[in-house]
Amino acid sequence: MAESVAAILVAAGRGERAGHSTEGPKQYRTIGGRAVLAHTLALFRSHPRIETIVLVIHADDHALCERALGKEAARVHLVTGGAERQISVRRGLEFLRASDRPPGIVLIHDAVRPFADHATVDRVIAAAIAHGGAIPAVPIADTIKRATSDLSIAETVPRSGLYGAQTPQGFRFAAIVGAHEAAAGSGRSDFTDDASIAEWAGARVVLVEGAAGNVKLTTREDIAAADERLANEKLKEKLPVIDVRTGNGYDVHRLVPGDHVTLCGIKIAHDQRLDGHSDADVGLHALTDALLATCGAGDIGDHFPPSDPQWKGAASHIFVEEAVRIVAAKGGRIMNADISLICEAPKIAPHREAMRQAIATMTGLSLDRVSVKATTNETIGFVGRREGIAAIATASVVYGEGK
Numbered sequence: 001m002a003e004s005v006a007a008i009l010v011a012a013g014r015g016e017r018a019g020h021s022t023e024g025p026k027q028y029r030t031i032g033g034r035a036v037l038a039h040t041l042a043l044f045r046s047h048p049r050i051e052t053i054v055l056v057i058h059a060d061d062h063a064l065c066e067r068a069l070g071k072e073a074a075r076v077h078l079v080t081g082g083a084e085r086q087i088s089v090r091r092g093l094e095f096l097r098a099s100d101r102p103p104g105i106v107l108i109h110d111a112v113r114p115f116a117d118h119a120t121v122d123r124v125i126a127a128a129i130a131h132g133g134a135i136p137a138v139p140i141a142d143t144i145k146r147a148t149s150d151l152s153i154a155e156t157v158p159r160s161g162l163y164g165a166q167t168p169q170g171f172r173f174a175a176i177v178g179a180h181e182a183a184a185g186s187g188r189s190d191f192t193d194d195a196s197i198a199e200w201a202g203a204r205v206v207l208v209e210g211a212a213g214n215v216k217l218t219t220r221e222d223i224a225a226a227d228e229r230l231a232n233e234k235l236k237e238k239l240p241v242i243d244v245r246t247g248n249g250y251d252v253h254r255l256v257p258g259d260h261v262t263l264c265g266i267k268i269a270h271d272q273r274l275d276g277h278s279d280a281d282v283g284l285h286a287l288t289d290a291l292l293a294t295c296g297a298g299d300i301g302d303h304f305p306p307s308d309p310q311w312k313g314a315a316s317h318i319f320v321e322e323a324v325r326i327v328a329a330k331g332g333r334i335m336n337a338d339i340s341l342i343c344e345a346p347k348i349a350p351h352r353e354a355m356r357q358a359i360a361t362m363t364g365l366s367l368d369r370v371s372v373k374a375t376t377n378e379t380i381g382f383v384g385r386r387e388g389i390a391a392i393a394t395a396s397v398v399y400g401e402g403k
């Protein structure tokens, strides 16, 4: 049978280091539109393994707590804390021990760590079951100095093996109750976390991976940063997802004796012609493929099979226009088209502007979004030997605008 898990959220501190606020101690301050405590409680309430939640608050804070939690306040067990964190935790443990069904595992968490996450809670529970005690921790990234009271550095502490301890800290219930009782009996009340009490009592506590974002809100600046973090997260949720896609296309056709070629929709007098599908306009064929690629709609051969006699000699703007229609039907808006022609002859430069204009007309793009470039193949290979002309095209399309 799975171990039963309870959580104690300690929220009885006075938040001295965060300074005074009309909202009360820091656990009642508003971040992202609700109290810090409400964020923390929501995380634990929504965790499927946690059956019982004990909320430890200050005797003076009942009204603040009810205002912060509303109906949720009735779904936790409220316990009055003490003057030290250690005492507040002990009161929570004593409440659970006196309950009908004390848990197998208890998680102890600072109410002022509102950014803990379920994955961390899962790791702590699993390791507490396996080892008796577990805490989330992050390796220390700063160089650590020990200083004297006049702030002179006394020592640089080697940071290898040093970790920052976070909460929730998880323990076998009976073991942590025993450790807390022993600590109280010894008169010590200076432990800053529950792991140090368990360690002091001789129990094994292991580290599990913590999360950099699981910060404790200690100062006024921490609270302001938390509020900003949540505001940014909300803003991100509202931002539309911009689905920009890029497609590429490549085509090549053989050159045979003739009197003209058609490239990017423009007929150019030449002592050769391009042989193949339709008018064999490699530029427009590559562009058709690039457009179809942006919505996974196959390639030119799928839509206009070369074996189909109706495409013999056809003007290739038909293919581009069909690709434009398919893109539009899928909610796409074409942003630009860029075509590179690779040939030794004919010269492309005198026809470039006409080609751009033709493509702008076929695609509905403004001229500044259409690019046609040409290069020779430096007399190398089949293009260099004037056996064929190749083209490469790229197109960008934005899909799903306004959704």
Ligand SMILES: Nc1ccn([C@@H]2O[C@H](COP(=O)(O)OP(=O)(O)OP(=O)(O)O)[C@@H](O)[C@H]2O)c(=O)n1
Pocket (backbone or CB within 6 Å): 010, 011, 012, 013, 014, 015, 016, 017, 018, 025, 027, 056, 081, 082, 083, 084, 085, 086, 088, 089, 109, 110, 111, 112, 113, 216, 217, 218
């Ligand atoms: N007597 C106390 C002291 C602290 N805590 C809780 O322990 C957590 C971590 O403590 P800390 O950040 O030190 O909070 P405060 O004691 O409130 O802060 P400060 O030391 O600045 O007064 C907080 O959720 C705090 O409410 C508690 O339940 N009882």
Ligand SMILES: C[C@](O)(CO)[C@H](O)COP(=O)(O)O
Pocket (backbone or CB within 6 Å): 085, 110, 164, 165, 166, 167, 192, 193, 194, 216
């Ligand atoms: C328990 C704790 O969150 C571990 O990092 C921390 O020690 C409690 O805060 P305090 O400022 O030390 O009371």
